[in-house]
Amino acid sequence: MGNQVEQTYDIMEVCLLAGKIMLQCGGETYRVEDTMMRIAASYGIEKTHSYVTPTGIIFSAESNEPTKTKLIRISERSTDLKKVAMVNSISRSISSGEINLKQAMEQLIEIDSMNLTFPFRIQVAAASLASGCFMIMFKGGWNDFIPAMISGGVGFLSFVYFHRFIPIKFFSEFLASFVIGLLSFIFVKTGVGHQLDKIIIGSVMTLVPGLLVTNAIRDLMAGHLVSGLSKGAEAFLTAFAIGAGIAIVVSFL
């Protein structure tokens, strides 16, 4: 009897860890719930209930004993699609019965501690390339390509560094967009850049909360009202921070 109770807790532990990794890395709410239920079902807990919001997961499992419930808090969120894919494939191999509880736990802990992101230099290079390309896509001229690349890259760099320094997302986004605005303004003033609007729009695109907005709307339409609204609020705050940072440059200089 005691053994079974312990096993139920172990299964819940695996479910919660999988859900936590997915949610921290930008997985959709319905996918997190679905994954946790599938894992629990394939280990023999048929009746589970989960309540997933962007800041925490409540998970309860019903069995012959009294219902057990665990809560996990999520404070830091970022986007790391590779981890989402890896957890997804682990959940697939759990459902097909390839790995047992202990192996699943070990693999999930390994994924959780891994740092899979691309090297930081490549990320900055990608951000600056994306900024330049977006500037062209928004009908800017080719003579603004290099200024948009520079200000976009520096903006992304300063976002990451400010975020390490002050762990308040709103503030680092505000400062990063202020840097972008200032750099673009200097480029235009010195004659290197030509169209201020196009350069700013292109460079700001790497900070724009596109993933958050789409996830928020999908959650809302799927009926996850609380997580949809809170993701929407996060997206709105980010957009407001970017707008405010640019607005300071535009209105005071």
Next chain:
Amino acid sequence: MALIAQVITSFLATGAFGIIFNAPKETLVKCGLIGMGGWVIYYLLESYTGNAVFATLSATVFIAVLSQELAKFYKTPVIIFSVAGIIPLVPGGLAYDAMRNFVENDYNSAIGLAAKVLMIAGAIAFGLVFSEVINQVIRKIRQNKVRT
């Protein structure tokens, strides 16, 4: 010539966003191609009809349906393919214009622009949900065929 520039830049931009979102390395090119297809559809429709909302809707449906098929094929989450493709369609430029007009106390044009931003964001959302419905209908039709 302008179209070729758009094709190349949209491919590069979407692929670069795949890197920022840390998509798996082997999917980066596919992300870029999806984003390119969506952006070309948006660009052509927008320049022919002049209706950004309709163009966004069509491009989103294309991106979402294609990413769902790819996700089924490669057995990965849909989000990996769709997110980077959607990014170019997000009305960042318009939102910036609206914000700028607000700051410059030109509230009339600012509110008009903000309404347009809302319409386009709604079009993206509707396109995503619509394609999911299409996908489920296709799945049901296939299941029925197998049964009969």
